[in-house]
Amino acid sequence: MTADWTPVFVLPNIPLEAAIGCDIAALAPGHDRRVATLKRTHPMLRRFLNRFADNFGQKFEPAVLILNTAAPPIFSEVSALASFRDLIALSAVTHGRALELRHPRGHRVLFGEAFSIYPWMLDRRYEDVIGSTPAILGTHEVSSFKGQSSPALFRTSLGEGDIDQPLLTALMARWRQRYEAAEPAWEDVALMRSLNVAYHASLLPAGTDTTFYDVGRVVSLWVSAFEILVHPGGSGQANRDKVFEMIERTPWAIPASGQLAHDTGGKAKVKRTLASWLHQVLYECRNDFLHGNPVERSNLVLSTPQRTIFEYAAPLYRIALTAFLPLTHAAPMPSADDPKAFGAYIADRMDFMGPQKNAEEALLTATRPPAERGARRPRVTRPAP
Incomplete structure (x- = not known):
């Protein structure tokens, strides 16, 4: 695959120490070299990412879900991207919950809201913002946009040690297997469906x-x-x-x-x-x-x-x-x-x-x-x- 990437979604609730993903897709922080390249190439993206703050006005850049432009078309579908988010979220939440039971201290990623996808995103032409959910569909100017993290939880940093790496690796492999197959195996479909339900179970x-x-x-x-x-x-x-x-x-x-x-x-x-x-x-x-x-x-x-x-x-x-x-x-x-x-x-x-x-x-x-x-x-x- 080539090294060209495109931004798809932003996730404002999870500060990442490093990118999480593979050569098809990745959840990356603003300082990731691929996101940095995109910001230099598309100044409006940089402006959009700079317009996020928490509920107390503290500015931050959200994490960005990026997709390799050479990936097969199916990976650009919402179902595949949502499954990608789900497997990362469960690799973090299951590990964080286990640690919290053993050593209660808080300030861990314990709820799936940390990986919520923001409903507004820059359009494909890098001109305006588009909001899309089952309840809204609209567009607006970036200059008027004010993005926020969730008021219901703190932005808790996530590093490599906060993720169940063996689980993440195995789930990532099954994710690719499920969406690359012309006729996916029942077990792979069941796994993605289960992760979807588990993600929603992990929410507040x-x-x-x-x-x-x-x-x-x-x-x-x-x-x-x-x-x-x-x-x-x-x-x-x-x-x-x-x-x-x-x-x-x-x-x-x-x-x-x-x-x-x-x-x-x-x-x-x-x-x-x-x-x-x-x-x-x-x-x-x-x-x-x-x-x-x-x-x-x-x-x-x-x-x-x-x-x-x-x-x-x-x-x-x-x-x-x-x-x-x-x-x-x-x-x-x-x-x-x-x-x-x-x-x-x-x-x-x-x-x-x-x-x-x-x-x-x-x-x-x-x-x-x-x-x-x-x-x-x-x-x-x-x-x-």
Whole structure:
């Protein structure tokens, strides 16, 4: 492919330390060389990107979703670009949620809104701005435009260490496979659909008016994301037991994660892993909230850690993706007689397995009592400078 790129969307809620993507598409910060070249070539783009500020007037440049002009036409379709955003968002949110369960401190990317696509963008001729959503379609002059980040969350910086890199690599490969195929495999279509639902499940339940009913609705979306992964296609069915089967195929990194010690209900009284039990809790919440059964705030709270089941959904989804993809370290182990090669192998395996262990450790917090009050993260009352 050539090195020519075109800007497609802007994402004002996520400050990036470096670009994320491949040779087809990338989510890039304003200082990325490709975006810098575009700004020099098209001064109106530079003016557009310079007209963003947060709710307190602090100026910033949004991240830009750029597309290689030599990419096959299908990658310029909204469905492909949205899937690209979804896989990046889930690689960040699942990892951030797992870290937050283990070491609560805030200032992590925990909600999908960080990757929201702005509804206004410069047109293809680099002249005016166009707004396009199911509710609006309009155009205006750049000189009158004032872009803003979301008032509902802080702009939290995202670096390489904040992303589940093995998951991102695997999802990026499946994204290309799905959209490059003349007739995509059912599993690839199902994966993109599941990521779409999981992305919307990762959004804020609501704004200032959030109630526990809103959280229950979001939990319901997470359950659907799991079930879409296991749907066999055609007239087949996806259900709780198939999700259990998928989860139980996970190659566990921590022995305690694979212990069959948890009752997931049903007549058979089968003991399953903690991950399956957590899915059972999500499943029961989904049924209660969506079927109109009597519910209370306590329906969402796990008794031992005194945390909501909502907090466990994202790292549990990472576990499900580990089994679905599957995510395994397939590199052959070199001989210990070659210390340099053996050491490199060990380091690479540790990097690969790190996010998996992070997700498993996060789920294991469901079996532990809450930390001492003094260990909780301080309340944030104003934006970080």
